[in-house]
Amino acid sequence: DIQMTQSPSSLSASVGDRVTITCRASEGIHNDVAWFQQKPGKAPKSLIYDVSSMQSGVPPRFSGSGSGTDFTLTITSLQPEDFATYYCQQYQSYPVTFGPGTKVDIQ
Amino acid sequence: EEQLVESGGGLVQPGGSLRLSCAGSGFTLSDHYMDWVRLAPGRGLEWVARSRSKSYSYTTEYAASVKGRFTISRDESKTSVYLQMNSLKTEDTAVYYCVRLGPSGNYENWGQGTLVTVSS
Numbered sequence: 001d002i003q004m005t006q007s008p009s010s011l012s013a014s015v016g017d018r019v020t021i022t023c024r025a026s027e028g029i030h031n032d033v034a035w036f037q038q039k040p041g042k043a044p045k046s047l048i049y050d051v052s053s054m055q056s057g058v059p060p061r062f063s064g065s066g067s068g069t070d071f072t073l074t075i076t077s078l079q080p081e082d083f084a085t086y087y088c089q090q091y092q093s094y095p096v097t098f099g100p101g102t103k104v105d106i107q
Numbered sequence: 108e109e110q111l112v113e114s115g116g117g118l119v120q121p122g123g124s125l126r127l128s129c130a131g132s133g134f135t136l137s138d139h140y141m142d143w144v145r146l147a148p149g150r151g152l153e154w155v156a157r158s159r160s161k162s163y164s165y166t167t168e169y170a171a172s173v174k175g176r177f178t179i180s181r182d183e184s185k186t187s188v189y190l191q192m193n194s195l196k197t198e199d200t201a202v203y204y205c206v207r208l209g210p211s212g213n214y215e216n217w218g219q220g221t222l223v224t225v226s227s
Contacts, residue, residue: 034213036152043204043220044144044152049213087152091212095170096142096154 002026002090006099012107019075021102023088028068032092035064035073038101039084047086048073078104109133109216111205116221119195123225127190129205129218136186137161140208143179143190145201146220155203158188173199195225 003026013019023033035048046055048064051071061076075082083106088099115127129141140163143155156179157168167179178191188205205218 032212036214038146038152043217044146044214046214046217049209050211053211053213055213055215089152089214094168096157098152098154100151 001095002093002097004088004090004097004099006088006102008102010103012105013078014107015078015080017078019078019104021073021086023071023099025069025090029090029092032090033071034089036087037084111207111216111218113205113218113221116223118224120227121195121197121225123195124193125195125223127203127221129188131186137183141188142206142208144204144206147201156190197225199223200225
């Protein structure tokens with residue numbers, strides 16, 4: 001199984017901050033990495049797929065990058081509605097696996 | 108509007124069974140791979156099962172933690188996907204989401220989730 005780790009596990013930030021979340025895979029992934037946002041009591045929301053492609057309707061302040069084993073989600077200017085937990089995912093091979101999540105809260 | 112609506116969750120005793128349903132609307136369900144994913148308290152997201160599209164004969168895949176206990180299936184006429192859960196364990200307690208996959212294998216659309224609680 002491909003293990004996905006994330007760092008940090010949590011962070012505190014202010015509105016307007018630039019936030020970067022890192023995801024590391026236990027083996028190389030060609031292109032099949034996605035990022036999701038989850039708020040308490042709500043279904044996850046798909047943000048990024050195929051490492052850097054934006055899901056329809058996602059604000060352009062969200063972007064994804066990376067290759068091989070290291071991938072990044074960047075939020076260029078944090079907005080109040082962005083405080084949530086973020087998960088990375090690999091879908092290159094079975095089983096599909098997720099990172100443990102990064103909680104972004106208000107500083 | 109494309110929509111997924113889950114139902115069937117509830118409280119069940121360890122060793123019991125439950126069947127979750129996911130009704131799709133606004134798109135052709137048979138054209139898409141469909142997954143079940145769960146979010147357990149304090150444990151993050153976990154992929155549970157997959158049903159490939161009609162083009163791939165609705166073949167299935169399962170996470171090791173549920174293989175042999177859970178079965179994913181479809182009812183094409185009712186445009187629904189199901190998750191039959193048997194021999195339930197306390198660690199199966201979670202919100203279960205139905206997810207539609209896109210052409211790249213990415214998660215395009217999520218249902219609102221249904222809560223399954225396994226407890227005596």
